[in-house]
Amino acid sequence: MSGEEGPTQQQQPEQEKKPDEPPSAASDAPQQESGSSSPAAEPAAVAEPPAAVAEPPAAVAEPPAATPAAEEKPLSFRALVLTGHGGYDKVKLQVKTMAKPKLKAGEVLVRVKACGLNFAELLARQGLYELLPSPPVTMGMEGSGVIEAVGEDVNDRKVGDRVIALARSGMWQEVAVVSADRTFLMPEEMSFEEGAALTINYMTAYMMLFEMANLRPGKSVLIHMAAGGVGIAATQLCQTVQDVTVFGTASASKHETITQGGVTHPIDYRTKDYVEEIRKISPKGVDIVLDPLGGSDTQKGYSLLKPLGMIIVFGAANCVTGQRKNLLAMAKTWYNQLSLNTMKLMQSNKAVSGFHLGYITDEQLFSRTMSTLLELYKQGKIKPRIDSSYHFEEVTEAMKRMHERQNIGKVILLPEPKKEEEKPKSNAEAGENVENDAAISEKKEEEVKAEKD
C-alpha cells in the first residue's frame, strides 16, 4: 500500500453558504445508504440493509435553519463532510453558515470540542457502512463539548454543561444539535479528548464482555486489534475482573504498550500464526473471542473456543485493504465468513454471536452502560488512551494513521482551527486518490509509515 498516495496537503476549508436551503447533508431520520450496489452484484458484507431496526438513533443534523420569525445572527461553523465514496479526499472540510437553529423539544445544541474517529468511518468513506446516510453528509458518531442551548422539555441539562454526545452521524462539526438523551455529563476530571474517546469504544467492549458474553474470574479472552480503540477498552475492562487472561493481537511495535495496559500475551499477527501461538500457551483455547476482523479470522476464532465459549463478531476490518473499496477483499471476507448450523454448534458446545452498537435502540441499555462506565472512570479503573489528536484540517492524516495501523488507542479530531505556529508540523501527505489499490495480501503489502508518534 505504500506509495499509492500522493503528498498530503493541509485542507483549506471550503466556504459553503446556505442560509435558507433546507439541510441536505443529514436529517433526523437517517436514510439507508444509497451508494452501495445490490447484494447480488457484490458481496454485501457490511452494506446489507438492516432487517430489524425499529428506531435507529437519530443522526445529528447540522443545526437546522431557524424559522424566519426566530432569525438571529447567523451561525458559521466548520464541518467534515463526506462528499462521495472513495479515498481520503472524499472527506472535505467545509465552512457552513446558517441562521441560528431553533431547537426542538428534547434537543440540545453542543459546541463540540473533540470528536472520535472510528474504524467505521474508514468503512463509511469507502461506502461500506450502511448506517451512514448517503453523501453529502457530515460524519462523526461521537464527540464531547459544552451545551450552548437547550430545547423545551430538557430538564437535566443546562447551558455550560460539559457533555459526551453520541449520534449516528454529524458529530464532526463545530456545533451540533443532538437529542439530550444521547448526551452524558462528563466527570470534572475528564478531558474533552477522553470524553470523545470513551463512548463507542467502551460501550462496545462493555456490552460484548458483560452483556453478551459472561466474563467471569478465571476466563481467557482473545482481543484482536488490541492496541486499537475498542481493543484497549476491552483490555482495561478485562482488568476489572479477577484473574482474566488476555491474548491480544497487534503490530509488534505496540506490544510493550499493550502489555503495560494489561494484555497477558501480545501476539504479532503479521508475522506469526496467532492460532498456533495461542495453542502453545493454552492448548485448550480460550473462552471468549472478540472478532472485529470477519472472514477467515472468524473461523479461526471459532476453532479456538473452549467448550461453553463464545465468539462475538463485531466488525469486518478484513474488508479494508487499500484506500478505496476493494471488491476482492470484500468477497474474500464474505465468502470466508463462518456459517453454521445448530447441530454443529450442539456438538461443539459453542456460542456464536454478533454485536453492532449501531443497531441497538434500547435507550435504557445505553444509559445504564454509560453510567457504569463513568463510574469505572471515576474509580480510575478505565481511562481512554489518546493516541493522537488532529485538527479538522488534518483529517486525512488522522484517517491515514488508523488505516496504516499506526495508532495505539484513540485518534481524536479537533474542530478548532489549528493555530498558526502549529502549522508547519503537519504538512505531510495528502489524500490523493490513486486507482491502483487492489491489495490482496493486505497485511504484507502495507509498509507502515510512521508519520507521527
Place this chain on the structure above:
Amino acid sequence: MSGEEGPTQQQQPEQEKKPDEPPSAASDAPQQESGSSSPAAEPAAVAEPPAAVAEPPAAVAEPPAATPAAEEKPLSFRALVLTGHGGYDKVKLQVKTMAKPKLKAGEVLVRVKACGLNFAELLARQGLYELLPSPPVTMGMEGSGVIEAVGEDVNDRKVGDRVIALARSGMWQEVAVVSADRTFLMPEEMSFEEGAALTINYMTAYMMLFEMANLRPGKSVLIHMAAGGVGIAATQLCQTVQDVTVFGTASASKHETITQGGVTHPIDYRTKDYVEEIRKISPKGVDIVLDPLGGSDTQKGYSLLKPLGMIIVFGAANCVTGQRKNLLAMAKTWYNQLSLNTMKLMQSNKAVSGFHLGYITDEQLFSRTMSTLLELYKQGKIKPRIDSSYHFEEVTEAMKRMHERQNIGKVILLPEPKKEEEKPKSNAEAGENVENDAAISEKKEEEVKAEKD
C-alpha cells in the same frame, strides 16, 4: 400414533449366561454408533459423528469378568439391553451372570437403586443418538445407589456410600462399575429417585442458564417442554434469580402444575402459536430461549430474541414422531434448522449456541456444577419432581409415558423386581412393533393415552 402399538405385556427377563465371554454390550471405550446410515443418505440431524471430542466419558461397563485368579461366587444381575434400533421391544430385560468384577484403579461398584429415563434414550432406541455404543448395549446414563466395592486409589468413596452416578451408558442394570470421579455423594435427605433425577436434567439446565447464557435479574426465558425433566429443572433454577419471567410451553393438562412450579406464562403449543402468545405478553420478545426441539422451532426462537439475547439449541425432539426412526421428521428438522452467517448475527445483535452435556469432558466443570446443585438442593431451592417410577420389567410403559407426552417431571426406572402383589397394576400395553409410524403431523396425530397418573 394411537393404535399403532399392540397390547403391552410385562417383560419376563431373558436369562443370559456368559461367565467367560468378554463383555460385549458395553466397554470402557464407547464406540461410535455403527447402526446409523451415512449423512449423505439421510439427514444426520442427531447422528452425525462428533468432530471435536477428545476424551468422551467412559460408558459404564457391565461389570467386567474377573481374572481367573480372583474368581469368586458369580454375580447375577438384571439389565435393560438395547438389542437393536427400532420400537419399544428393542429394549429387553436380561439377567446376566458373571464372575465378581475386579475393579480397576479409580473405579467403584455401585448397587443401583434407581435410574433416570432421558429423552435421549428414546432417540437412542431409534438409532438417533450418536453417543450410545452400538447394540447390544445396556442403556442408561444416570442412576443412584450404594457403593458395594471400591478399587485402588479411591479415597473419597467407601462401601455403603449413597451416590449419584453418571455415565455415557450402562446405568440401567442392578450393579454397575463406574469411575469414582463420576459419582457424587447424596445428601442424607435425598431419596434414590431424586438422586437419579438430578444429574442430567439439572446439570443441563444449569450449564445452559449460567455458563452459556448469562441469566441475571429481570431477564425473560422461554422454556420448551417446560413440564419435562429439563424443563422443570430450568424453571426451578430460574427462581434462584430475582425477577425472571418464564414462558413455558407444555401440553395443556400440565399447566397448573408448572405454574405452581414457577412458570409465569404457560403456553399450550399444541393448540396455539407460541410466538404470537409471547408477543402478546412481551412485544419485544425474550432474552433467552432454551430450545430442545430443533428445526423450525429454532427459527421461531431466534426470531423471538431481544437484542443481546441468546438461543441455546440442545435437542432435536422434533425428530421423534412415531415409535421408530422417521426419516421424514428427521429431514424436516434437519432442513429447517437455523443456519446463519455472522453478518446477519451482527445486524441483529443476537447469539446462537448449542449445548450437549454428552460432549462435555471437563471434569472440573462437572464437579463444580454438581456441588452447586447439591448445595441448592440442601437449601431447598431445587427439588426434582418425580413423575413416576417403573420397575425394569415395565420399561415399555416408562418409555411410552414420555413418548406420549404424559410425564410431568422425571420418569424413573427401578432395577428391583416388582413385588408379586404390585403386578396386576401394570399389565397394560406391550412394546409390539408396528410398521406404520410415519406420523408427519406428529403433534396432532398423537392421542395421548393416560396409562398411569
